[in-house]
Amino acid sequence: MNASKRTEYFFTCLVFASSLLLWNPLQSCAGAGMSGTGDQSMQGVSGKVVETMNSGGYTYALVEKSGVKTWVALPQSTITVGSEIACQPGMEMTNFKSTSLNRSFKSIVFSGGLASPGDAASTPVAASTPAEAITVGKSEAPNAYTIGEIFEKKDSLTNKPVAIQGKVVKVSRGILGKNWLHLQDGTGNQATGTHDLVVTTDSLPEVGDLVTIKGNLSRDRDFGAGYRYGVIIESAEVTYNK
Secondary structure: OOHHHHHHHHHHHHHHHHHHHOOOHHHEOOOOOOOOOOOOOEEEEEEEEEEEEEEOOEEEEEEEEOOEEEEEEEEOOOOOOOOEEEEEEEEEEEEEEEOOOOEEEEEEEEEOOEOOOOOOOOOOOOOOOOHHHOOOOOOOOOOEOOHHHHHHOHHHHEOOEEEEEEEEEEEEEEEOOEEEEEEEOOOOOHHHOOOOEEEEEOOOOOOOOEEEEEEEEEEEEEOOOOOEEEEEEEEEEEEEOO
16 A cells, blocks of 8 residues: 555544544534544435445445435445435545545545444444433442443543443444444433443444443543544453343
8 A cells, every 4th residue: 555545544544533433422522623624514414326436445425315416435335326325424524635536525524334224334333322221230340430430530540440331332343443332331421421431442242232341541532633532441351241
């Protein structure tokens, strides 16, 4: 892979990661925006596919709805011309140049994947489950905390090992070399976003699995593009609970 393609690949991964991080906007915050790269708006794209192509592990599709055509880029998926698709909300970029495709897009939305659960080969996504609908007991492992306690004690727990038992409510595969999980246990406050914990790991549980994760708590992790996580558990060890 030459230098220009490596640069494009890294930039594209960064944009996808930023879109996924914004799944829970109460835990991330937007900065002033990337210079010359877009208006940072988040929008979904749906409609009929009128053109599609794959390049570098991604699918680019031109989608038409009510006479309006929109380009969308997402992790490589099985999409055919004439099919109806719906994509997860993503970040709109302007004047984006793809060196692998050797073309420029005046406007393109970078989405984390297909939104419809029946669409094959999409990035697995589950709608956020309300905190009050989940009840998971606290882990008995050393350094165990509920998700609510993690947010409440985040300052004193920074860079320290923690264990959390929770239910997997969202999985996103292979973003920046890791799988990204959202865990909930019924604690915390949904209104302030302290009910949902983001975890990165090499493991790949499924949505609905009850797991215990162990790892060090990180604070204010910046993943570029002006987006960061106030609280996150990175490179966690996952144990599956019955």
